[in-house]
Amino acid sequence: MFEIKTYNAIAPEGLNLLNADQFALNSGANPDGIILRSEKLHGMEFPESLKAIARAGAGVNNVPVEECSEAGVVVFNTPGANANAVKELVLAAMIMAARPIKEGMEWVQTLSGDDVEKQVEKGKSQFAGTEISGKTLGVIGLGAIGAMLANDGFRLGMEVIGYDPYVSVETAWNINRRVQKAASIAEVLAKADYISIHVPVNAETKGMVDAAFLAQMKDNAVLLNFARGELVNTADMLAALKEKSIRKYVTDFADEALLHNDDIIVMPHLGASTEEAEVNCAIMAAQTLKYFLETGNIVNSVNFPGVDIAMQSPIRLTIVNKNIPNMVGQISSGLAKYFINIEDILNRSRGNYAYTVIDIAETEEAVLNEVIEKIKEIDGVVNVRIIRR
Numbered sequence: 001m002f003e004i005k006t007y008n009a010i011a012p013e014g015l016n017l018l019n020a021d022q023f024a025l026n027s028g029a030n031p032d033g034i035i036l037r038s039e040k041l042h043g044m045e046f047p048e049s050l051k052a053i054a055r056a057g058a059g060v061n062n063v064p065v066e067e068c069s070e071a072g073v074v075v076f077n078t079p080g081a082n083a084n085a086v087k088e089l090v091l092a093a094m095i096m097a098a099r100p101i102k103e104g105m106e107w108v109q110t111l112s113g114d115d116v117e118k119q120v121e122k123g124k125s126q127f128a129g130t131e132i133s134g135k136t137l138g139v140i141g142l143g144a145i146g147a148m149l150a151n152d153g154f155r156l157g158m159e160v161i162g163y164d165p166y167v168s169v170e171t172a173w174n175i176n177r178r179v180q181k182a183a184s185i186a187e188v189l190a191k192a193d194y195i196s197i198h199v200p201v202n203a204e205t206k207g208m209v210d211a212a213f214l215a216q217m218k219d220n221a222v223l224l225n226f227a228r229g230e231l232v233n234t235a236d237m238l239a240a241l242k243e244k245s246i247r248k249y250v251t252d253f254a255d256e257a258l259l260h261n262d263d264i265i266v267m268p269h270l271g272a273s274t275e276e277a278e279v280n281c282a283i284m285a286a287q288t289l290k291y292f293l294e295t296g297n298i299v300n301s302v303n304f305p306g307v308d309i310a311m312q313s314p315i316r317l318t319i320v321n322k323n324i325p326n327m328v329g330q331i332s333s334g335l336a337k338y339f340i341n342i343e344d345i346l347n348r349s350r351g352n353y354a355y356t357v358i359d360i361a362e363t364e365e366a367v368l369n370e371v372i373e374k375i376k377e378i379d380g381v382v383n384v385r386i387i388r389r
Protein backbone atom coordinates (compact mmCIF):
# COMPACT_ATOMS: atom_id res chain seq x y z
CA MET A 1 0.00 0.00 0.00
CA PHE A 2 1.33 3.46 -0.92
CA GLU A 3 0.33 6.57 1.04
CA ILE A 4 -0.31 9.65 -1.10
CA LYS A 5 -0.61 13.16 0.33
CA THR A 6 -2.46 15.71 -1.81
CA TYR A 7 -2.41 19.50 -1.65
CA ASN A 8 -4.79 21.89 -3.46
CA ALA A 9 -7.77 20.90 -5.58
CA ILE A 10 -6.62 17.93 -7.66
CA ALA A 11 -9.27 16.79 -10.16
CA PRO A 12 -10.91 13.47 -9.16
CA GLU A 13 -10.35 12.13 -12.68
CA GLY A 14 -6.66 11.90 -11.70
CA LEU A 15 -7.03 10.80 -8.09
CA ASN A 16 -9.43 8.02 -9.13
CA LEU A 17 -6.58 6.41 -11.06
CA LEU A 18 -4.93 5.68 -7.72
CA ASN A 19 -6.85 2.47 -7.00
CA ALA A 20 -7.88 2.09 -3.36
CA ASP A 21 -6.44 -1.41 -3.00
CA GLN A 22 -2.94 -0.01 -3.59
CA PHE A 23 -3.08 3.70 -2.72
CA ALA A 24 -4.31 5.40 0.45
CA LEU A 25 -5.02 9.13 0.05
CA ASN A 26 -4.20 11.53 2.90
CA SER A 27 -4.20 8.72 5.41
CA GLY A 28 -1.08 9.25 7.48
CA ALA A 29 2.11 11.13 8.20
CA ASN A 30 4.41 8.94 6.11
CA PRO A 31 3.53 9.57 2.48
CA ASP A 32 5.31 7.72 -0.31
CA GLY A 33 4.19 10.37 -2.75
CA ILE A 34 2.80 13.91 -2.91
CA ILE A 35 0.54 15.39 -5.61
CA LEU A 36 0.13 19.17 -5.55
CA ARG A 37 -0.60 22.27 -7.59
CA SER A 38 0.67 25.59 -6.21
CA GLU A 39 1.27 24.70 -2.52
CA LYS A 40 4.74 25.93 -1.54
CA LEU A 41 6.89 23.07 -0.21
CA HIS A 42 10.01 25.13 0.47
CA GLY A 43 11.08 24.77 4.11
CA MET A 44 8.97 21.67 4.59
CA GLU A 45 10.66 18.74 6.30
CA PHE A 46 10.24 15.67 4.12
CA PRO A 47 9.47 12.37 5.84
CA GLU A 48 11.91 9.51 5.12
CA SER A 49 9.08 7.62 3.46
CA LEU A 50 8.79 10.19 0.63
CA LYS A 51 9.88 8.87 -2.76
CA ALA A 52 8.28 11.24 -5.27
CA ILE A 53 6.44 14.52 -5.74
CA ALA A 54 4.16 15.09 -8.72
CA ARG A 55 3.35 18.68 -9.62
CA ALA A 56 0.03 18.84 -11.48
CA GLY A 57 1.27 21.72 -13.62
CA ALA A 58 4.30 22.96 -15.53
CA GLY A 59 6.30 25.17 -13.15
CA VAL A 60 8.12 23.51 -10.24
CA ASN A 61 9.34 26.62 -8.45
CA ASN A 62 7.06 25.81 -5.48
CA VAL A 63 9.04 22.58 -4.92
CA PRO A 64 12.60 22.59 -3.49
CA VAL A 65 13.92 20.52 -6.41
CA GLU A 66 17.60 20.61 -5.38
CA GLU A 67 16.83 19.37 -1.84
CA CYS A 68 14.62 16.67 -3.34
CA SER A 69 17.48 15.47 -5.55
CA GLU A 70 19.81 15.32 -2.53
CA ALA A 71 17.22 13.22 -0.67
CA GLY A 72 16.63 10.98 -3.69
CA VAL A 73 13.05 12.24 -4.11
CA VAL A 74 11.98 12.21 -7.76
CA VAL A 75 10.03 15.33 -8.84
CA PHE A 76 7.60 15.12 -11.77
CA ASN A 77 5.64 17.77 -13.66
CA THR A 78 3.00 17.54 -16.38
CA PRO A 79 4.53 19.03 -19.51
CA GLY A 80 2.03 20.61 -21.89
CA ALA A 81 -1.03 19.42 -19.92
CA ASN A 82 -2.31 22.96 -19.29
CA ALA A 83 -0.65 24.73 -22.24
CA ASN A 84 -3.83 25.24 -24.27
CA ALA A 85 -5.63 26.79 -21.28
CA VAL A 86 -2.82 29.29 -20.73
CA LYS A 87 -2.54 30.08 -24.44
CA GLU A 88 -6.28 30.84 -24.67
CA LEU A 89 -6.09 33.17 -21.67
CA VAL A 90 -3.10 34.99 -23.16
CA LEU A 91 -5.04 35.52 -26.40
CA ALA A 92 -7.95 36.93 -24.38
CA ALA A 93 -5.53 39.10 -22.40
CA MET A 94 -3.97 40.46 -25.56
CA ILE A 95 -7.39 41.49 -26.89
CA MET A 96 -8.29 43.00 -23.49
CA ALA A 97 -5.11 45.07 -23.70
CA ALA A 98 -5.97 46.15 -27.26
CA ARG A 99 -9.57 47.19 -26.49
CA PRO A 100 -11.05 48.57 -23.25
CA ILE A 101 -13.66 45.81 -23.12
CA LYS A 102 -13.83 45.55 -19.33
CA GLU A 103 -14.19 49.34 -18.92
CA GLY A 104 -16.94 49.47 -21.55
CA MET A 105 -18.82 46.61 -19.91
CA GLU A 106 -18.56 48.27 -16.50
CA TRP A 107 -19.80 51.59 -17.95
CA VAL A 108 -22.84 50.04 -19.67
CA GLN A 109 -23.97 48.62 -16.32
CA THR A 110 -24.13 52.17 -14.90
CA LEU A 111 -26.74 53.27 -17.45
CA SER A 112 -30.48 53.43 -16.82
CA GLY A 113 -33.66 54.71 -18.45
CA ASP A 114 -35.61 53.80 -21.55
CA ASP A 115 -32.99 55.41 -23.82
CA VAL A 116 -30.09 53.10 -22.85
CA GLU A 117 -29.57 52.23 -26.50
CA LYS A 118 -29.21 55.93 -27.36
CA GLN A 119 -26.81 56.55 -24.46
CA VAL A 120 -24.69 53.60 -25.65
CA GLU A 121 -24.38 54.93 -29.18
CA LYS A 122 -23.50 58.40 -27.86
CA GLY A 123 -20.96 57.26 -25.27
CA LYS A 124 -19.28 54.26 -26.86
CA SER A 125 -16.53 56.20 -28.63
CA GLN A 126 -14.63 56.49 -25.34
CA PHE A 127 -14.12 52.71 -25.48
CA ALA A 128 -12.75 52.39 -29.00
CA GLY A 129 -9.65 50.22 -29.22
CA THR A 130 -7.22 48.71 -31.68
CA GLU A 131 -6.86 45.34 -33.42
CA ILE A 132 -4.15 42.76 -32.87
CA SER A 133 -4.17 41.67 -36.52
CA GLY A 134 -1.25 43.31 -38.31
CA LYS A 135 0.64 43.90 -35.06
CA THR A 136 3.81 42.06 -34.03
CA LEU A 137 3.74 39.46 -31.27
CA GLY A 138 7.03 38.61 -29.56
CA VAL A 139 7.15 35.31 -27.69
CA ILE A 140 10.00 34.68 -25.24
CA GLY A 141 10.21 30.96 -24.43
CA LEU A 142 8.96 28.65 -27.17
CA GLY A 143 7.97 25.64 -25.08
CA ALA A 144 4.53 24.06 -24.80
CA ILE A 145 2.69 27.38 -24.26
CA GLY A 146 4.94 29.73 -26.25
CA ALA A 147 4.91 27.52 -29.36
CA MET A 148 1.09 27.27 -29.33
CA LEU A 149 0.77 31.01 -28.82
CA ALA A 150 3.21 31.80 -31.64
CA ASN A 151 1.24 29.61 -34.06
CA ASP A 152 -2.14 31.07 -33.03
CA GLY A 153 -0.81 34.65 -33.15
CA PHE A 154 0.20 33.98 -36.74
CA ARG A 155 -3.24 32.50 -37.53
CA LEU A 156 -4.84 35.70 -36.13
CA GLY A 157 -2.93 37.81 -38.66
CA MET A 158 -0.03 38.89 -36.45
CA GLU A 159 3.64 38.97 -37.38
CA VAL A 160 5.32 36.69 -34.86
CA ILE A 161 8.89 36.70 -33.61
CA GLY A 162 10.11 34.17 -31.06
CA TYR A 163 13.18 33.77 -28.87
CA ASP A 164 14.30 30.59 -27.12
CA PRO A 165 17.97 29.59 -27.05
CA TYR A 166 17.10 26.15 -25.61
CA VAL A 167 14.09 25.25 -27.74
CA SER A 168 13.56 21.49 -27.98
CA VAL A 169 13.78 19.85 -31.40
CA GLU A 170 10.27 18.42 -30.97
CA THR A 171 8.75 21.84 -30.26
CA ALA A 172 10.75 23.51 -33.03
CA TRP A 173 9.21 21.09 -35.54
CA ASN A 174 5.73 22.24 -34.50
CA ILE A 175 6.33 25.97 -34.85
CA ASN A 176 5.00 27.57 -38.03
CA ARG A 177 7.98 28.26 -40.27
CA ARG A 178 6.73 31.85 -40.81
CA VAL A 179 7.41 32.59 -37.13
CA GLN A 180 10.67 34.55 -37.15
CA LYS A 181 13.48 33.25 -34.96
CA ALA A 182 15.17 36.04 -33.01
CA ALA A 183 18.84 35.73 -32.10
CA SER A 184 18.40 37.78 -28.93
CA ILE A 185 15.75 39.17 -26.60
CA ALA A 186 16.76 42.66 -27.76
CA GLU A 187 15.63 41.77 -31.31
CA VAL A 188 12.19 40.78 -29.99
CA LEU A 189 11.87 43.91 -27.86
CA ALA A 190 12.79 46.20 -30.76
CA LYS A 191 10.06 44.75 -33.01
CA ALA A 192 7.13 43.56 -30.92
CA ASP A 193 3.91 45.40 -30.00
CA TYR A 194 2.89 42.57 -27.65
CA ILE A 195 5.52 40.60 -25.75
CA SER A 196 4.52 37.43 -23.94
CA ILE A 197 6.97 35.55 -21.70
CA HIS A 198 6.71 31.78 -21.26
CA VAL A 199 9.91 30.72 -19.50
CA PRO A 200 10.36 28.93 -16.17
CA VAL A 201 11.53 31.04 -13.24
CA ASN A 202 15.09 30.09 -12.30
CA ALA A 203 18.41 31.76 -11.47
CA GLU A 204 18.81 32.84 -15.10
CA THR A 205 15.31 34.24 -15.65
CA LYS A 206 14.33 35.69 -12.24
CA GLY A 207 13.88 39.46 -12.64
CA MET A 208 14.66 39.27 -16.38
CA VAL A 209 12.06 41.98 -17.05
CA ASP A 210 13.95 44.88 -15.47
CA ALA A 211 14.56 48.54 -16.31
CA ALA A 212 16.98 47.64 -19.14
CA PHE A 213 14.49 45.17 -20.68
CA LEU A 214 11.59 47.64 -20.40
CA ALA A 215 13.67 50.47 -21.90
CA GLN A 216 14.18 48.39 -25.06
CA MET A 217 10.43 47.86 -25.59
CA LYS A 218 8.54 50.01 -28.08
CA ASP A 219 6.69 52.97 -26.49
CA ASN A 220 3.24 51.62 -27.12
CA ALA A 221 4.07 47.99 -26.37
CA VAL A 222 2.31 45.66 -23.94
CA LEU A 223 4.00 43.06 -21.74
CA LEU A 224 2.05 39.89 -20.93
CA ASN A 225 3.27 37.70 -18.08
CA PHE A 226 1.42 34.43 -17.62
CA ALA A 227 4.59 32.58 -16.57
CA ARG A 228 5.60 33.74 -13.06
CA GLY A 229 5.48 37.00 -11.10
CA GLU A 230 9.15 36.68 -10.11
CA LEU A 231 10.23 37.14 -13.73
CA VAL A 232 9.32 40.83 -13.53
CA ASN A 233 10.93 43.48 -11.34
CA THR A 234 7.79 45.17 -9.98
CA ALA A 235 9.42 48.53 -9.12
CA ASP A 236 10.96 48.80 -12.61
CA MET A 237 7.61 47.88 -14.19
CA LEU A 238 5.72 50.53 -12.18
CA ALA A 239 8.32 53.16 -13.15
CA ALA A 240 8.12 52.23 -16.88
CA LEU A 241 4.30 52.50 -16.82
CA LYS A 242 4.43 55.83 -14.99
CA GLU A 243 6.88 57.23 -17.55
CA LYS A 244 4.66 55.79 -20.35
CA SER A 245 7.72 54.04 -21.78
CA ILE A 246 5.42 51.02 -22.29
CA ARG A 247 1.62 50.98 -22.60
CA LYS A 248 0.34 48.16 -20.41
CA TYR A 249 1.29 45.22 -18.21
CA VAL A 250 -1.01 42.19 -18.13
CA THR A 251 -0.19 39.57 -15.54
CA ASP A 252 -1.62 36.41 -14.00
CA PHE A 253 0.30 37.07 -10.76
CA ALA A 254 -1.21 39.43 -8.22
CA ASP A 255 0.86 41.63 -5.94
CA GLU A 256 -0.54 44.50 -3.86
CA ALA A 257 1.71 46.98 -5.67
CA LEU A 258 0.13 46.02 -9.00
CA LEU A 259 -3.51 46.53 -7.97
CA HIS A 260 -5.70 49.61 -8.71
CA ASN A 261 -3.52 50.81 -11.59
CA ASP A 262 -5.28 51.62 -14.89
CA ASP A 263 -2.21 50.53 -16.86
CA ILE A 264 -2.14 47.06 -15.35
CA ILE A 265 -4.54 44.17 -15.85
CA VAL A 266 -4.15 41.61 -13.05
CA MET A 267 -5.71 38.17 -13.13
CA PRO A 268 -5.83 35.82 -10.13
CA HIS A 269 -3.53 33.03 -11.43
CA LEU A 270 -6.21 31.72 -13.80
CA GLY A 271 -3.93 30.41 -16.58
CA ALA A 272 -4.46 26.72 -15.84
CA SER A 273 -7.94 27.06 -14.36
CA THR A 274 -10.07 25.32 -16.95
CA GLU A 275 -11.88 22.03 -16.44
CA GLU A 276 -9.87 20.50 -19.26
CA ALA A 277 -6.45 21.58 -17.98
CA GLU A 278 -7.22 20.58 -14.39
CA VAL A 279 -8.25 17.11 -15.54
CA ASN A 280 -5.28 16.74 -17.91
CA CYS A 281 -2.79 17.77 -15.21
CA ALA A 282 -4.34 15.57 -12.51
CA ILE A 283 -4.39 12.53 -14.82
CA MET A 284 -0.81 12.99 -15.97
CA ALA A 285 0.47 13.62 -12.42
CA ALA A 286 -1.35 10.60 -11.01
CA GLN A 287 -0.23 8.34 -13.86
CA THR A 288 3.46 9.23 -13.61
CA LEU A 289 3.45 8.93 -9.80
CA LYS A 290 1.65 5.57 -9.89
CA TYR A 291 3.95 4.24 -12.62
CA PHE A 292 7.02 5.26 -10.64
CA LEU A 293 5.84 3.81 -7.34
CA GLU A 294 4.77 0.53 -8.97
CA THR A 295 7.66 0.00 -11.39
CA GLY A 296 10.45 2.44 -10.54
CA ASN A 297 10.24 3.80 -14.11
CA ILE A 298 10.68 7.56 -14.43
CA VAL A 299 8.74 9.61 -17.00
CA ASN A 300 8.51 13.45 -17.02
CA SER A 301 10.87 14.07 -14.11
CA VAL A 302 12.52 17.46 -13.72
CA ASN A 303 15.41 16.20 -11.56
CA PHE A 304 16.12 12.57 -12.52
CA PRO A 305 16.78 10.93 -15.90
CA GLY A 306 14.01 9.23 -17.85
CA VAL A 307 14.05 5.44 -17.36
CA ASP A 308 11.39 3.18 -18.82
CA ILE A 309 12.19 -0.54 -18.97
CA ALA A 310 9.80 -3.47 -18.82
CA MET A 311 10.06 -5.40 -15.57
CA GLN A 312 10.56 -9.02 -16.55
CA SER A 313 12.12 -10.34 -13.34
CA PRO A 314 10.31 -10.90 -10.06
CA ILE A 315 12.38 -8.34 -8.15
CA ARG A 316 13.60 -4.89 -9.12
CA LEU A 317 16.05 -2.79 -7.14
CA THR A 318 16.13 0.95 -7.85
CA ILE A 319 19.03 2.94 -6.53
CA VAL A 320 19.51 6.70 -6.41
CA ASN A 321 23.21 7.44 -6.25
CA LYS A 322 25.61 10.31 -6.74
CA ASN A 323 26.91 10.65 -10.28
CA ILE A 324 30.49 9.62 -9.41
CA PRO A 325 32.80 6.89 -10.80
CA ASN A 326 32.48 3.21 -9.90
CA MET A 327 28.98 3.31 -8.40
CA VAL A 328 27.61 0.61 -10.72
CA GLY A 329 30.78 -1.48 -10.19
CA GLN A 330 30.42 -1.37 -6.40
CA ILE A 331 26.69 -2.10 -6.50
CA SER A 332 27.02 -5.07 -8.87
CA SER A 333 29.94 -6.57 -6.97
CA GLY A 334 27.83 -6.18 -3.79
CA LEU A 335 25.17 -8.34 -5.44
CA ALA A 336 27.75 -10.81 -6.77
CA LYS A 337 29.06 -11.43 -3.23
CA TYR A 338 25.62 -12.85 -2.41
CA PHE A 339 25.53 -14.85 -5.69
CA ILE A 340 22.64 -12.74 -6.98
CA ASN A 341 22.51 -12.76 -10.75
CA ILE A 342 21.64 -9.49 -12.51
CA GLU A 343 19.04 -10.15 -15.23
CA ASP A 344 18.81 -6.55 -16.48
CA ILE A 345 20.53 -3.33 -15.49
CA LEU A 346 20.27 0.30 -16.55
CA ASN A 347 22.13 3.28 -15.17
CA ARG A 348 21.37 6.82 -16.26
CA SER A 349 22.64 10.10 -14.89
CA ARG A 350 21.41 13.67 -14.83
CA GLY A 351 23.54 16.39 -13.29
CA ASN A 352 24.95 15.35 -9.92
CA TYR A 353 22.75 12.27 -9.50
CA ALA A 354 22.18 8.95 -11.22
CA TYR A 355 19.48 6.32 -11.13
CA THR A 356 20.18 2.61 -11.40
CA VAL A 357 17.58 -0.06 -12.08
CA ILE A 358 18.60 -3.70 -11.49
CA ASP A 359 16.27 -6.63 -12.17
CA ILE A 360 17.16 -9.84 -10.35
CA ALA A 361 15.82 -13.36 -9.97
CA GLU A 362 13.75 -14.49 -6.97
CA THR A 363 15.92 -14.13 -3.86
CA GLU A 364 15.32 -15.18 -0.27
CA GLU A 365 13.93 -12.27 1.79
CA ALA A 366 16.68 -12.43 4.46
CA VAL A 367 19.46 -12.41 1.83
CA LEU A 368 17.79 -9.55 -0.03
CA ASN A 369 17.51 -7.43 3.10
CA GLU A 370 21.16 -8.07 3.95
CA VAL A 371 22.40 -7.13 0.51
CA ILE A 372 20.25 -3.97 0.48
CA GLU A 373 21.82 -2.87 3.76
CA LYS A 374 25.28 -3.41 2.21
CA ILE A 375 24.33 -1.35 -0.88
CA LYS A 376 23.03 1.46 1.34
CA GLU A 377 26.44 1.57 3.06
CA ILE A 378 28.26 2.31 -0.22
CA ASP A 379 29.49 5.91 -0.23
CA GLY A 380 27.39 7.86 -2.74
CA VAL A 381 24.24 5.73 -2.50
CA VAL A 382 21.28 7.96 -1.54
CA ASN A 383 18.45 5.43 -1.36
CA VAL A 384 17.44 1.94 -2.42
CA ARG A 385 13.98 0.56 -3.15
CA ILE A 386 12.83 -3.02 -3.63
CA ILE A 387 9.91 -3.45 -6.01
CA ARG A 388 8.22 -6.82 -6.48
CA ARG A 389 6.41 -7.63 -9.70
Ligand SMILES: NC(=O)c1ccc[n+]([C@@H]2O[C@H](COP(=O)([O-])OP(=O)(O)OC[C@H]3O[C@@H](n4cnc5c(N)ncnc54)[C@H](O)[C@@H]3O)[C@@H](O)[C@H]2O)c1
Binds near residue numbers: 145167199200201252
Ligand atom coordinates in the same frame (compact mmCIF):
# COMPACT_ATOMS: atom_id res chain seq x y z
N1 LIG B 1 -0.34 31.04 -15.36
C1 LIG B 1 -0.39 29.74 -15.16
O1 LIG B 1 -1.31 29.22 -14.53
C2 LIG B 1 0.68 28.87 -15.74
C3 LIG B 1 0.34 27.62 -16.27
C4 LIG B 1 1.33 26.85 -16.86
C5 LIG B 1 2.65 27.29 -16.86
N2 LIG B 1 2.94 28.48 -16.28
C6 LIG B 1 4.34 28.98 -16.29
O2 LIG B 1 4.78 29.05 -17.64
C7 LIG B 1 6.08 28.48 -17.76
C8 LIG B 1 6.22 27.88 -19.14
O3 LIG B 1 5.31 26.80 -19.29
P1 LIG B 1 5.45 25.76 -20.50
O4 LIG B 1 4.43 24.71 -20.26
O5 LIG B 1 5.49 26.48 -21.79
O6 LIG B 1 6.90 25.17 -20.18
P2 LIG B 1 7.96 24.53 -21.17
O7 LIG B 1 8.99 23.88 -20.33
O8 LIG B 1 7.26 23.70 -22.19
O9 LIG B 1 8.60 25.77 -21.93
C9 LIG B 1 9.52 26.66 -21.36
C10 LIG B 1 10.40 27.14 -22.48
O10 LIG B 1 11.21 28.20 -21.98
C11 LIG B 1 12.48 28.10 -22.61
N3 LIG B 1 13.47 28.87 -21.87
C12 LIG B 1 14.08 28.54 -20.70
N4 LIG B 1 14.92 29.52 -20.33
C13 LIG B 1 14.82 30.49 -21.28
C14 LIG B 1 15.43 31.75 -21.45
N5 LIG B 1 16.31 32.22 -20.57
N6 LIG B 1 15.09 32.49 -22.53
C15 LIG B 1 14.19 32.03 -23.45
N7 LIG B 1 13.59 30.82 -23.34
C16 LIG B 1 13.90 30.08 -22.27
C17 LIG B 1 12.74 26.60 -22.67
O11 LIG B 1 13.72 26.27 -23.64
C18 LIG B 1 11.36 26.06 -23.02
O12 LIG B 1 11.22 25.91 -24.42
C19 LIG B 1 6.15 27.44 -16.62
O13 LIG B 1 7.47 27.23 -16.19
C20 LIG B 1 5.29 28.05 -15.53
O14 LIG B 1 6.08 28.83 -14.67
C21 LIG B 1 2.00 29.28 -15.74
Ligand SMILES: O=C(O)CC[C@@H](O)C(=O)O
Binds near residue numbers: 037056058082269
Ligand atom coordinates in the same frame (compact mmCIF):
# COMPACT_ATOMS: atom_id res chain seq x y z
O1 LIG C 1 -2.45 24.75 -10.77
C1 LIG C 1 -2.62 25.90 -11.15
O2 LIG C 1 -3.68 26.51 -11.08
C2 LIG C 1 -1.46 26.68 -11.77
C3 LIG C 1 -0.45 25.84 -12.50
C4 LIG C 1 0.62 26.67 -13.18
O3 LIG C 1 1.12 27.65 -12.38
C5 LIG C 1 1.70 25.81 -13.76
O4 LIG C 1 2.89 26.09 -13.53
O5 LIG C 1 1.37 24.86 -14.47
